[in-house]
Amino acid sequence: MEYLKKTFRWFGPSFGVSLDEIKQIGVEGIVAACQEVPLGEVWSLETIASLKNEIESHGLEWSVVESVNIHTSIKYGLPERDTYIANYIQTLKNLAANGIYNVCYNFMQLIDWTRTNLDYVLPSGGSALYYSPIAAAAFDLFILKRENARETYTEEICKKARGYFDELTEAQRKKLEESILAGMPGSRKLIALDEFQKNHAAVLKISKEQLQENLSYFLNAIIPEAEKIGVKMTIHPDDPPFSVFGVPRIVSNYEELKFLLDCCPSPSNGLTFCSGSLGASAENDLVKIVEDFGDKIHFIHLRNVQRNPDGSFYEAEHLGGSVPIDKVMKAIVEEQKRRHENGEEIVAIPMRPDHGHVLLDDKKRQDDFYSGYSLIGRAMGLAQLSGLEKGIRQNIV
Known part of the structure; x- marks a missing residue:
């Protein structure tokens, strides 16, 4: 066989x-x-x-x-x-x-x-792709700033996302944004945030x-x-x-x-x-x-x-x-x-x-x-x- x-x-x-x-x-x-x-x-x-x-x-x-x-x-x-x-x-x-x-x-x-970190360092020293629901919520609430986004999450998640985001430096916030907007295999071009917001608003209506x-x-x-x-x-x-x-x-x-x-x-x-x-x-x-x-x-x-x-x-x-x-x-x-x-x-x-x-x-x-x-x-x-x-x-x- x-x-x-x-x-x-x-x-x-x-x-x-x-x-x-x-x-x-x-x-x-x-x-x-x-x-x-x-x-x-x-x-x-x-x-x-x-x-x-x-x-x-x-x-x-x-x-x-x-x-x-x-x-x-x-x-x-x-x-x-x-x-x-x-x-x-x-x-x-x-x-x-x-x-x-x-x-x-x-x-x-x-x-x-969707991943929130494209270079997550493992105990071995290698790195991998990583997804965090807290980081994703932080992107949604404070970078994407989706209308009524808070209704999607529990109060606990919103609180953790706020704390997580507040502790990020500007460079770390930019890295989070780029990690999420890079979700197209086969391309090094990031999706523009305004384009993402436009498409996002359209699909949320469906x-x-x-x-x-x-x-x-x-x-x-x-x-x-x-x-x-x-x-x-x-x-x-x-x-x-x-x-x-x-x-x-x-x-x-x-x-x-x-x-x-x-x-x-x-x-x-x-x-x-x-x-x-x-x-x-x-x-x-x-x-x-x-x-x-x-x-x-x-x-x-x-x-x-x-x-x-x-x-x-x-x-x-x-x-x-x-x-x-x-x-x-x-x-x-x-x-x-x-x-x-x-x-x-x-x-x-x-x-x-x-x-x-x-x-x-x-x-x-x-x-x-x-x-x-x-x-x-x-x-x-x-x-x-x-x-x-x-x-x-x-x-x-």
């Missing part, structure tokens, strides 16, 4: 980690996107082919697209959304014409993920139910077309999997995953299983999610998080932390076994290590790569996960 397909995310030639370096750590496939194409525009055949040729020239495969981002008009249900949906479908057709059939995307509002309806509308428009051309759409969970700055989450738990799969049943409507995003909530049973939705999982992100009693969490090493990664891996291998026995086409599900620590020589080039996407830290994660997978297989296969 085939192993998981080992992949690595790469952000293009300007990224501080090269394909030559990635090839040395034993990956088979690259997870990439046409970063330079403006949001909502069609990825041309030529642009896709150029990136694919660059990857293949290094003896690697472009295994998964991450991400074909979704225009805010689609997320917010604006009148022009049909135009952007048509563009999206054409991009999928152009990817399929280039032999690329696995597309990861997300439906997160405002930013792709209910959770309406956001789910907007997702359903999008899926029912694109999935039939994706199915015709053999493309698997794999939605990434919200990160973190709970409301931030008063914005609803709609892809964060078992029930929400079930909703999006049920609203448009199709082999092409699938999931990116991210153990870190889902694992940041103790309410999520990750093993059950794999067991119940395994046939819909077409892409896997494996990482770990250490949850703390105060609601904060940081990116732990891949085999440590609060996520029972051994049980998760066992459930994934069991799903592969089921596929193999049923003669299904895709058994080697693409998997990538996610959000590695900044370690050793990573520290010398920290300004070159994007937060969470170090070379050595992710390579260490891949090695740990590969060993775990092999060990578990001895008792299953």
Whole structure:
């Protein structure tokens, strides 16, 4: 039975980690996107082919697209959304014409993920991404200054946020702001605060139910077309999997995953299983999610998080932390076994290590790569996960 397909995310030639370096750590496939194409525009055949040729020239495969981002008009249900949906479908057709059939995307509002510290120093001396609900509340209340924000938080949280913020220097306040506004993987450009405020005000007017309806509308428009051309759409969970700055989450738990799969049943409507995003909530049973939705999982992100009693969490090493990664891996291998026995086409599900620590020589080039996407830290994660997978297989296969 085939192993998981080992992949690595790469952000293009300007990224501080090269394909030559990635090839040395034993990956088979690259997870990439046409970063330079403006949001909502069609990825041309030529642009896709150029990136694919660059990857293949290094003896690697472009295994998964991450991400074909979704225009805010689609997320917010604006009148022009049909135009952007048509563009999206054409991009999928152009990817399929280039032999690329696995597309990861997300439906997160405002930013792709939220962290309050991008360089949290660990006892080992390495550093990781970190989220603090107190720091997030301080940003919301005293930097973003959202109207009626206090109604979102308990009196205790507001008091702690006030105390936390008052103790920050101006430089520390700026660092907090930049950490939150940097939540777009693949870009070193911060979101402007006024732009964030504008988008934030717009999405706060939309209910959770309406956001789910907007997702359903999008899926029912694109999935039939994706199915015709053999493309698997794999939605990434919200990160973190709970409301931030008063914005609803709609892809964060078992029930929400079930909703999006049920609203448009199709082999092409699938999931990116991210153990870190889902694992940041103790309410999520990750093993059950794999067991119940395994046939819909077409892409896997494996990482770990250490949850703390105060609601904060940081990116732990891949085999440590609060996520029972051994049980998760066992459930994934069991799903592969089921596929193999049923003669299904895709058994080697693409998997990538996610959000590695900044370690050793990573520290010398920290300004070159994007937060969470170090070379050595992710390579260490891949090695740990590969060993775990092999060990578990001895008792299953």
